[in-house]
Amino acid sequence: MAMEEPLYENDYAAFCVAYTRAIVAWNNAEEAAREILTSLSAGGVGSTIAIYQLGNASLVDAIRTVCQFIKSIENDLAHERADHVEHFAEGLDRLRSYRNFYVHQTRGVGKDADHGDYRAILFGLDVKGGYSYIKHELTMADLAAFTRHCFALEQYGQAIARVVTRNALARYAQPEAKPLASLQKPTWPDRLKRSRESLLKPLRPSEPSGG
Numbered sequence: 001m002a003m004e005e006p007l008y009e010n011d012y013a014a015f016c017v018a019y020t021r022a023i024v025a026w027n028n029a030e031e032a033a034r035e036i037l038t039s040l041s042a043g044g045v046g047s048t049i050a051i052y053q054l055g056n057a058s059l060v061d062a063i064r065t066v067c068q069f070i071k072s073i074e075n076d077l078a079h080e081r082a083d084h085v086e087h088f089a090e091g092l093d094r095l096r097s098y099r100n101f102y103v104h105q106t107r108g109v110g111k112d113a114d115h116g117d118y119r120a121i122l123f124g125l126d127v128k129g130g131y132s133y134i135k136h137e138l139t140m141a142d143l144a145a146f147t148r149h150c151f152a153l154e155q156y157g158q159a160i161a162r163v164v165t166r167n168a169l170a171r172y173a174q175p176e177a178k179p180l181a182s183l184q185k186p187t188w189p190d191r192l193k194r195s196r197e198s199l200l201k202p203l204r205p206s207e208p209s210g211g
Contacts, residue, residue, distance in 0.1 A: 025150035032157030132196035
């Protein structure tokens with residue numbers, strides 16, 4: 001794909017704003033995950049400090065582990081709570097992959113001479129399970145979809161946290177928490193798929209030497 005150098009025109013600025021909004025949306029969704037985990041762990045100072053030291057992968061693992069504990073409690077409310085928290089964790093995990101890919105693999109933004117829109121170019125090496133070259137074009141539509149899913153994840157997570165800590169959050173004048181049964185589960189995007197080109201060439205067997 002031929003790319004022109006950005007001239008800092010309105011379309012370029014709009015793309016950069018959309019990129020920034022997408023990252024902010026993820027940050028807010030990640031904060032909702034920490035609120036859920038803090039509320040499920042009773043919100044003590046020690047546990048809160050530990051939770052805020054977790055990276056996003058560890059945060060997903062911790063939420064799923066707590067879910068397994070909740071499932072061990074023999075009552076319908078606990079199982080309903082675990083069901084929603086598990087669904088939240090699945091969304092967090094899927095969007096985490098998109099966020100990490102978009103943030104760590106973006107190498108530049110330019111105007112696509114073929115389509116006339118600005119896009120980010122993502123590329124790099126993938127050494128997990130192979131040795132591959134990854135290249136991807138990130139469009140405004142991709143950013144809009146990611147932002148929309150992050151916003152849904154944030155709202156869903158905050159609603160779950162309010163239910164779990166209704167009494168604890170009362171002093172902050174939070175709105176009355178709706179029962180979990182009233183929450184609708186958002187639909188998450190498919191798991192991220194990266195196009196890969198293997199850089200490992202098969203070795204030709206050496207021919208036996210004559211003589």
